[in-house]
Amino acid sequence: MPGEAPTLRVRLAELASAEVRERLARGPVLLLPMGSLEEQGPHAPMGDFLLADRLATLMAERAASAGIEALVLPPIPFGGADWFGSVPGGVSLRQTTLAALLEDVLSCLARHGSDRVLIVNGHSGNATTIDLVTRGIALAGRRLAPCLHLWRSLAARWEALGGDRATLGHGADPLWSVALALFPELCRPDLMRGPEPPPPVLGLPVTGFGTLDAFGLDVTVPIELDRIAPSGVVGGDPARGSAELGARAVAWIVEAGARLIAHLAAQR
Numbered sequence: 001m002p003g004e005a006p007t008l009r010v011r012l013a014e015l016a017s018a019e020v021r022e023r024l025a026r027g028p029v030l031l032l033p034m035g036s037l038e039e040q041g042p043h044a045p046m047g048d049f050l051l052a053d054r055l056a057t058l059m060a061e062r063a064a065s066a067g068i069e070a071l072v073l074p075p076i077p078f079g080g081a082d083w084f085g086s087v088p089g090g091v092s093l094r095q096t097t098l099a100a101l102l103e104d105v106l107s108c109l110a111r112h113g114s115d116r117v118l119i120v121n122g123h124s125g126n127a128t129t130i131d132l133v134t135r136g137i138a139l140a141g142r143r144l145a146p147c148l149h150l151w152r153s154l155a156a157r158w159e160a161l162g163g164d165r166a167t168l169g170h171g172a173d174p175l176w177s178v179a180l181a182l183f184p185e186l187c188r189p190d191l192m193r194g195p196e197p198p199p200p201v202l203g204l205p206v207t208g209f210g211t212l213d214a215f216g217l218d219v220t221v222p223i224e225l226d227r228i229a230p231s232g233v234v235g236g237d238p239a240r241g242s243a244e245l246g247a248r249a250v251a252w253i254v255e256a257g258a259r260l261i262a263h264l265a266a267q268r
Helices: 017-024 049-065 095-111 124-139 150-157 175-182 243-265
Strands: 029-034 070-072 117-121 147-149 206-208 211-214 217-220
Touching (some): 029 049, 029 095, 049 150, 095 124, 117 124, 124 147, 147 150, 150 243
Parallel strands (some): 117 147
Antiparallel strands (some): 206 211, 211 217
């Protein structure tokens, strides 16, 4: 309505440059969502960066409602290359490329005095590179840039949220239930397939992405998803996920994330 103050927005890309200058001058916590574009099972949207972006936005909005300054940067949608390069439509970056991209983003922010950053990561294949880059920044004397790992945090809390650990896995929970809660229109449960036992590799049983059991030894091999799980579902049964469980997961991680933002905002 004419004359009304605009609603406080938290997505930096949606703000005019004059608004950004004003908001950055207040020293907000900047959230950087990261994810991937990869196989999430035949039934879930490939872009898990959509979930990281939405959750980061909800966290920032929750923090803003309590008077905490927070802004959300555009997400980095492509993850570091790991086991999913064989998937049609999947796009991944060499880890060196991802490292250069992340370092450039953080350096641009630091140049403008905006170094209070929280990375919100939705892809496990990014973790090592995030640690490498942020460790280098810290060793150079710049502010620590913590990283919130979404699925790791939710998996550890899954039973307390009313979930069953039997649903946890790739192409299953926590991501599947969260997707049902946040993007039901993008989910295709009619295409769902359950987990299947992976075939042996080198005559040895597969224990995970790129790992084998060799007579009790933990052995790694450079294999991709299509060789061990053509359906993209590994471990958990997605049929047992639900939007209701996803909504509880979203509520918990958004509240916890907002508390983390408030804590970081108080650090000097």
